[in-house]
Amino acid sequence: MHDLVIFTNEAMTKHNQGLGHPECSARLERILDMVKNDMPNIPIEKAYPADENTLLLAHPQDHLDSILDNTPFDGYHAIDGDTYLSPTSYDAALISVGAGVQAVKAVVNGETKTAFALSRPPGHHAEYDTAMGFCLFANAFIAARSSSVRTLIIDFDVHHGNGTEDLVKRHTANGHDDIAYASTHQGLGFWPNTGHVDAKNICNAPLSVGTTSDDFRKTVTNKIIPFAKLFNPELIIFSAGFDAHESDPLGELNLTHNDFGWIVDQIKSICPRIVSILEGGYNLDTLPTSVKHHLQALKNTKQ
Ligand SMILES: [Zn+2]
Numbered sequence: 001m002h003d004l005v006i007f008t009n010e011a012m013t014k015h016n017q018g019l020g021h022p023e024c025s026a027r028l029e030r031i032l033d034m035v036k037n038d039m040p041n042i043p044i045e046k047a048y049p050a051d052e053n054t055l056l057l058a059h060p061q062d063h064l065d066s067i068l069d070n071t072p073f074d075g076y077h078a079i080d081g082d083t084y085l086s087p088t089s090y091d092a093a094l095i096s097v098g099a100g101v102q103a104v105k106a107v108v109n110g111e112t113k114t115a116f117a118l119s120r121p122p123g124h125h126a127e128y129d130t131a132m133g134f135c136l137f138a139n140a141f142i143a144a145r146s147s148s149v150r151t152l153i154i155d156f157d158v159h160h161g162n163g164t165e166d167l168v169k170r171h172t173a174n175g176h177d178d179i180a181y182a183s184t185h186q187g188l189g190f191w192p193n194t195g196h197v198d199a200k201n202i203c204n205a206p207l208s209v210g211t212t213s214d215d216f217r218k219t220v221t222n223k224i225i226p227f228a229k230l231f232n233p234e235l236i237i238f239s240a241g242f243d244a245h246e247s248d249p250l251g252e253l254n255l256t257h258n259d260f261g262w263i264v265d266q267i268k269s270i271c272p273r274i275v276s277i278l279e280g281g282y283n284l285d286t287l288p289t290s291v292k293h294h295l296q297a298l299k300n301t302k303q
Contacts, residue, residue, distance in 0.1 A: 005043045005111070009047040010032070012092045013029060015093070016089075023120065023282070033288070039292065058145060059137060060128070067137075071089060096137070099119040100123075103115035108273070115276070116298060124164045128170060140155075143277060145179070150235070151233055151237055152181075152231050154228070157279040158248065158250065161183055161279075180231045182204075183203070186207055186211075210254055217262065237276070239279045241281055243282055264294060
């Protein structure tokens with residue numbers, strides 16, 4: 001069995017949201033370069049598009065149709081002020097979902113202990129029937145739904161995963177108790193300005209502007225870990241956003257590279273089966289180093 005496998009596909013670099021958009025192809029390219037240069041022993045497997053039935057685990061057909069219908073033949077279509085479609089966006093988004101689903105399958109089937117979906121566009125802002133915040137489909141939630149094991153999604157992106165919360169709440173309201181969501185994120189007044197209260201199967205830990213590594217670790221230890229222990233998951237899915245790093249141009253938190261490995265070490269002792277799916281992280285110079293710390297912790301199975 002492998003310790004860590006990466007699922008990716010360079011076809012996802014063809015999704016383009018316009019010149020100067022922070023959610024750009026170079027994010028994936030820089031991370032992939034780092035892996036090939038610094039961590040050449042990690043197996044990389046090709047991610048394939050999810051089929052439409054898999055997307056229906058989270059979204060209604062109307063949502064899929066609206067993304068496809070609005071996909072332009074050339075140029076861009078603006079879904080909102082942040083989120084754009086280019087001609088290959090739908091195809092890239094299907095692969096992005098597929099990478100997470102394949103990663104879950106590989107871990108649940110025992111082919112690898114942990115897996116990382118190096119994918120874009122990200123997914124945690126995509127709600128039941130709304131694309132927003134650079135996200136078209138709910139990658140992490142769909143990955144959770146794709147298996148029948150009890151799954152906790154832990155989101156450390158600087159932005160609250162309003163989409164994942166929306167879908168977990170709907171899933172819970174429909175009588176299911178097998179998926180939960182826990183998030184640390186920059187709190188009040190910061191986009192998307194959700195994630196201030198807890199609910200059944202939802203644990204929100206908002207952080208104030210300037211939160212340091214120490215404060216982040218205290219919050220995870222005091223709030224996220226007890227919630228995770230109580231939920232008792234068989235699988236963890238990280239919504240791995242690296243925009244809470246101190247150098248990120250969008251966030252205002254002060255996490256360090258080490259924090260992205262530290263949180264893996266903490267969670268591993270509760271549940272060693274881990275899938276991590278890339279969300280945000282927009283400083284192209286520091287993003288690969290943050291991901292490297294995260295991958296080193298995922299790969300280290302000596303616990
Ligand atoms: Zn983010």
